[in-house]
Amino acid sequence: MIKRLFLLAVGVSAAMLLLVSCKQKQSQPEQSSRKIAVVISTLNNPWFVVLGNTAKERAEQLGYQAVIFDSQNDTAKELDHFESIIAGGYAAILFNPTDADASIQNVRRAKAVGIPTFCIDREINANDVAAAQVLSDNYSGAVEIGQYFVKKMNKKGKYVELLGILGDNNTWNRSKGFHSVVDNYQQLEMVAQETALFDRTKAEEVLGTILQAHKDVDAVFCGNDAMAMGAYRALVAAGKADSVLVFGFDGAKDVIDSIRDGKIAATGMQFPKRMARMAAEQADEYIKGKRDFEQKVPVAVELVTQENIAKYTAYGRESEQ
Amino acid sequence: MKKALKYTAAVAIAALLLYSGIYFEDLSQVRQLRQQKTFDPSSYARDFWDNQLAGILDKAVDVEELIELFNTNMAEAVKRYGKAPGVSRVYAYLVTGEGQIVAVGEDGLLVSVRDPADNPDAFVTTGLYVPGNAVRDASGLVDVSKFSDTMKFNEISREINKIVVEEVIRPFMNRGPKVGVTVKFYGATQVAQDATEEHFFGELLSNDGTEKEFQLVTIVPIRLELKEP
Numbered sequence: 001m002i003k004r005l006f007l008l009a010v011g012v013s014a015a016m017l018l019l020v021s022c023k024q025k026q027s028q029p030e031q032s033s034r035k036i037a038v039v040i041s042t043l044n045n046p047w048f049v050v051l052g053n054t055a056k057e058r059a060e061q062l063g064y065q066a067v068i069f070d071s072q073n074d075t076a077k078e079l080d081h082f083e084s085i086i087a088g089g090y091a092a093i094l095f096n097p098t099d100a101d102a103s104i105q106n107v108r109r110a111k112a113v114g115i116p117t118f119c120i121d122r123e124i125n126a127n128d129v130a131a132a133q134v135l136s137d138n139y140s141g142a143v144e145i146g147q148y149f150v151k152k153m154n155k156k157g158k159y160v161e162l163l164g165i166l167g168d169n170n171t172w173n174r175s176k177g178f179h180s181v182v183d184n185y186q187q188l189e190m191v192a193q194e195t196a197l198f199d200r201t202k203a204e205e206v207l208g209t210i211l212q213a214h215k216d217v218d219a220v221f222c223g224n225d226a227m228a229m230g231a232y233r234a235l236v237a238a239g240k241a242d243s244v245l246v247f248g249f250d251g252a253k254d255v256i257d258s259i260r261d262g263k264i265a266a267t268g269m270q271f272p273k274r275m276a277r278m279a280a281e282q283a284d285e286y287i288k289g290k291r292d293f294e295q296k297v298p299v300a301v302e303l304v305t306q307e308n309i310a311k312y313t314a315y316g317r318e319s320e321q
Numbered sequence: 322m323k324k325a326l327k328y329t330a331a332v333a334i335a336a337l338l339l340y341s342g343i344y345f346e347d348l349s350q351v352r353q354l355r356q357q358k359t360f361d362p363s364s365y366a367r368d369f370w371d372n373q374l375a376g377i378l379d380k381a382v383d384v385e386e387l388i389e390l391f392n393t394n395m396a397e398a399v400k401r402y403g404k405a406p407g408v409s410r411v412y413a414y415l416v417t418g419e420g421q422i423v424a425v426g427e428d429g430l431l432v433s434v435r436d437p438a439d440n441p442d443a444f445v446t447t448g449l450y451v452p453g454n455a456v457r458d459a460s461g462l463v464d465v466s467k468f469s470d471t472m473k474f475n476e477i478s479r480e481i482n483k484i485v486v487e488e489v490i491r492p493f494m495n496r497g498p499k500v501g502v503t504v505k506f507y508g509a510t511q512v513a514q515d516a517t518e519e520h521f522f523g524e525l526l527s528n529d530g531t532e533k534e535f536q537l538v539t540i541v542p543i544r545l546e547l548k549e550p
Contacts, residue, residue, distance in 0.1 A: 125470040
């Protein structure tokens with residue numbers, strides 16, 4: 001009887017060890033791999049196209065073969081990409097996450113098989129999974145926009161806020177930075193706050209509907225430039241483009257051009273090219289052996305207005321192009 | 322043979338039962354989850370203000386010296402005293418000094434810290450709210466990498482700014498500061514590294530006696546007191 005029990009215990013232990021090791025052991029990336037994956041949340045927005053292309057170009061300049069994956073703002077697609085990347089033996093991932101929480105597991109999965117991930121622009125809500133994260137300092141940028149908004153509105157008036165994707169930290173960092181200033185002025189009244197998913201067409205639809213109920217809006221604060229352009233189109237359709245101030249966030253080409261043309265009041269210049277280059281260079285350093293990266297590196301967002309537009313170009317400053 | 326099959330089946334079932342009842346979690350993941358659930362920006366800001374910030378105020382640079390350095394050698398000012406949490410053209414500075422109040426406005430005091438005493442060079446914020454990250458960043462004490470998400474990092478600023486308004490600005494304004502009186506301060510300022518490309522800091526008359534355009538160093542106060550005559 002004792003012998004049987006002993007045999008059983010040995011058998012169970014062996015089976016468990018086998019199961020655990022099967023679960024943990026996955027394919028390791030080839031040490032000599034020269035492939036870098038660039039995973040972007042969506043390529044349906046020119047700003048992210050610039051982010052992805054710049055990351056790819058910089059990785060190629062550094063001697064790697066780089067491939068762009070489009071997650072189409074879908075965490076399931078993003079997961080598929082990570083599985084392909086892991087199976088494909090990539091050396092590193094330059095990653096613009098779709099969701100600050102849901103994307104963590106993908107980064108963790110890559111880390112488990114030794115593939116480092118470098119987040120760009122958007123963060124994941126973890127500080128020990130990615131190798132490093134180069135992030136837009138959205139909150140501080142939105143504080144600056146808020147201060148300029150108050151000045152242009154002369155501390156009073158009605159406004160609409162168009163939010164981005166609700167699961168993205170950038171949406172809330174921008175909104176909270178803006179409100180940390182604007183909410184201190186009682187005569188500035190937010191008549192509507194709706195999500196338009198960072199999407200131009202959606203923003204046009206959403207603001208069009210809002211304008212039917214609120215005909216006396218003085219300004220629209222948009223969580224990104226795509227929505228600012230959509231909002232501007234809705235205002236043109238409603239015959240209000242000259243009387244309503246539009247504020248964006250990104251520094252995309254069409255909004256920079258529109259600020260220059262006096263159509264959009266201001267935006268927050270993020271630096272997609274700068275961030276993408278930094279992430280690609282970090283990946284290169286990692287592959288060459290460096291490990292001590294700052295986990296989170298905020299990149300300042302700068303206020304671009306009709307007064308200082310001469311210093312800026314699409315996606316950056318005139319001086320760094 | 323039958324026995325062998327029986328044992329194999331028993332082992333497989335027992336292993337499956339045990340395995341499904343046991344799961345492995347990354348300890349750091351558990352800790353991070355706990356931090357996310359328990360993080361209180363208000364308590365963090367209180368500890369920062371009471372126990373950390375007070376201990377580094379002796380490192381504050383004299384604002385008069387800093388203004389001279391901004392106007393003559395910005396790169397040196399950044400190198401010696403500037404702090405930024407990441408990549409930025411804007412640096413934060415912990416400052417101290419005293420000066421004569423030139424004007425009392427709705428949002429702040431115009432203060433002259435250099436001679437002649439009626440030309441302003443600083444704007445000390447004393448309005449109903451304080452925006453931004455000047456105090457947090459000038460301290461250099463809060464590391465963004467320690468936080469699982471940057472919203473927490475930003476919430477700390479919001480709470481610090483509340484303390485500034487409630488415990489520094491409001492009591493000071495209740496004392497009724499007046500033009501001509503000297504104010505002593507510790508504070509934080511943020512200045513872009515190309516800020517002097519167009520205008521220098523502080524009003525000073527040119528040699529021919531005409532006024533030149535100038536800008537002010539905006540200071541978020543950490544300590545404010547009126548100097549008795």
